[in-house]
Amino acid sequence: MxxxxxxxxxxxxxxxxxxxxxxxxxxxxxxxxxxxxxxxxxxxxxxxxxxxxxxxxxxxxxxxxxxxxxxxxxxxxxxxxxxxxxxxxxxxxxxxxxxxxxxxxxxxxxxxxxxxxxxxxxxxxxxxxxxxxxxxxxxxxxxxxxxxxxxxxxxxxxxxxxxxxxxxxxxxxxxxxxxxxxxxxxxxxxxxxxxxxxxxxxxxxxxxxxxxxxNFNAAKAVVTIYGRNMHTGTAKNIMVNALTLACEFQQGFPAQEVPEKTDGRQGFFHLESFVGDVEKVELHYLIRDFDRVNFEQRKAFLSMLVVDFNRKKRLRRKAEIVMQDNYYxxxxxxxxxxxxxxxxxxxxxxxxxxxxxxxxxxxxxxxxxxxxxxxxxxxxxxxxxxxxxxxxxxxxxxxxxxxxxxxxxxxxxxxx
Ligand SMILES: [Zn+2]
Incomplete structure (x- = not known):
């Protein structure tokens, strides 16, 4: 042959x-x-x-x-x-x-x-x-x-x-x-x-x-965090800076579970983009895991982060999350x-x-x-x-x- x-x-x-x-x-x-x-x-x-x-x-x-x-x-x-x-x-x-x-x-x-x-x-x-x-x-x-x-x-x-x-x-x-x-x-x-x-x-x-x-199970999520803008000269006790809040929110993720620190069969959360200003920030995430159960847990973890954040911050406008599965x-x-x-x-x-x-x-x-x-x-x-x-x-x-x-x-x- x-x-x-x-x-x-x-x-x-x-x-x-x-x-x-x-x-x-x-x-x-x-x-x-x-x-x-x-x-x-x-x-x-x-x-x-x-x-x-x-x-x-x-x-x-x-x-x-x-x-x-x-x-x-x-x-x-x-x-x-x-x-x-x-x-x-x-x-x-x-x-x-x-x-x-x-x-x-x-x-x-x-x-x-x-x-x-x-x-x-x-x-x-x-x-x-x-x-x-x-x-x-x-x-x-x-x-x-x-x-x-x-x-x-x-x-x-x-x-x-x-x-x-x-x-x-x-x-x-x-x-x-x-x-x-x-x-x-x-x-x-x-x-x-x-x-x-x-x-x-x-x-x-x-x-x-x-x-x-x-291959990975894959989902994406967008978390939107709202602030309140005010002239910086008169902002005391009034301004809510969505950028600062978003940085704080991001600290809630496990620091090691990111693409740059994982390989083989390890999954991750990836902050793909961070866009916004004092009024509003959008955080775009990719969620990846080979194991379906872990994958669902990762999504649940992210949803809980938003719930906890809202409970802790008591903002007038709550943070929102939209999540979508891409492939399995x-x-x-x-x-x-x-x-x-x-x-x-x-x-x-x-x-x-x-x-x-x-x-x-x-x-x-x-x-x-x-x-x-x-x-x-x-x-x-x-x-x-x-x-x-x-x-x-x-x-x-x-x-x-x-x-x-x-x-x-x-x-x-x-x-x-
Ligand atoms: Zn190809």
Whole structure:
């Protein structure tokens, strides 16, 4: 298998380089979906490619969600596995006029990006030392590369191509390419009813071997504290300074439970913004925890802080809190389908890759799919430094991803 699949390396590179030429940066606050026109262009291109590949039920929604089906070549009764990747790139860094450079046989040391002064160096990025001899694909220092997540799309496409052209026995496969993942809206218009599968994988992770199936439970909260303004010359016993009150309120949080002092599976409260004046202050918080019970306790803690504050201060206008859940830990769905993780583990090992299980200190489209009842762990793409001008990927890592995707589809026929 490995020899045949190796022939797909050039095709994979070509596909990837073509996809990154589409500017698909998503836009925060856009009133339309998808949030940028480039995403629909890429979606239409992928639709053509899927058609040429001979997939079935190819559909593209007006929101640029592309779905397609490759029936099993063994039996229609085989399990159905989904593969998902997103069309957009991060709003944090330009994805327009991406000019990728392919560096064969990386010799180690600094890599200058384009003609500017941006460079990537093993001094900052220790993992570069492990990549000597590999083929690196880097941007020119003006944009991100777009490996997040066009590498995922190229890898899924290449795996489909390999399975189909070589008539490798495989399960039923559904694919979906979704818009606006980076702005958290990727699953808002997802046609779940058309994406029936036993479980799915997003191909949206980082270095080779990464396998993620736990993410934060996430909520946000806004606490509003009111004061009373007065000329500072005549303020005695009259002025109530909302800024001072807000500083005091903030002291009520456990000082160690913040993003800058936590990692691994630890949760936190994050004061994201503090805006206002003497009259009124808004404190914006993010609440994160892997454990659902702890997560609920964190929210209750914050609500109690506001209650206690109001009791203690006896202000004419009470402090208010508005809280909203954003997404939940996908593990609550995945633990009911342990085969989803087991199959990915087995596929990686058969490809000679050691799986690296990691909790995601964030959310993914997979978390939203899990809420819709589809277990959806996240597989590696082989990329590094996402959302940045220093983003890059190795061609070998991308090939590893193609092998793992194909292997999952092959091994799935043995599950009944
Ligand atoms: Zn991504």
């Amino acid at each position: 490995m020899d045949k699949i190796a022939q797909y390396k050039n095709g994979l590179l070509e596909r990837f380089l073509h996809y990154v030429s589409f500017d698909t940066q998503s836009k925060i606050g856009a009133k339309v979906s998808p949030s940028s026109a480039g995403q629909l262009k890429l979606a239409k291109h992928l639709q053509q490619e899927l058609f040429a590949l001979g997939l079935q039920d190819i559909e593209i929604s007006k929101n640029a969600v592309v779905t397609a089906f490759l029936p099993s070549n063994v039996s229609p009764k085989m399990p159905t596995i989904g593969f998902v990747a997103h069309l957009d790139t991060s709003p944090q860094c330009s994805g327009k006029h991406v000019r990728p450079e392919v560096i064969e046989n990386y010799r180690g040391g600094d890599i200058a990006l384009g003609l500017g002064d941006e460079f990537i160096s093993p001094v900052y990025y220790h993992f570069l030392q492990k990549l000597v001899g590999k083929t690196l694909i880097v941007p020119d220092g003006n944009t991100l590369l777009g490996a997040d997540n066009k590498a995922g799309i190229a890898e899924i496409m290449t795996a489909l191509c390999y399975l189909k052209e070589n008539n490798i026995p495989h399960c039923n496969i559904r694919v979906a390419f979704t818009p606006d993942e980076e702005i958290g809206l990727g699953m808002d218009f997802f046609p779940t009813e058309k994406f029936q599968c036993h479980w799915a994988y997003t191909v949206d992770g980082g270095e080779v071997g990464e396998l993620e199936y736990e 830990n996908m593990y609550d769905t995945i633990r009911k389908v342990p085969a989803a993780v087991h199959l990915a583990d087995t596929a990686m090992k058969k490809c000679g890759i050691e799986p690296l299980h990691k909790p995601i200190r964030g959310g993914t489209d997979g978390a939203k799919l899990a809420e819709k009842g589809i277990a959806c762990p996240n597989l590696f793409t082989g990329g590094y430094n996402f959302h940045s001008k220093h983003e890059f990927i190795t061609l070998e890592g991308m090939m590893d991803s193609v092998k793992v995707i194909a292997k999952i589809a092959e091994l799935a026929i043995k599950i009944s």
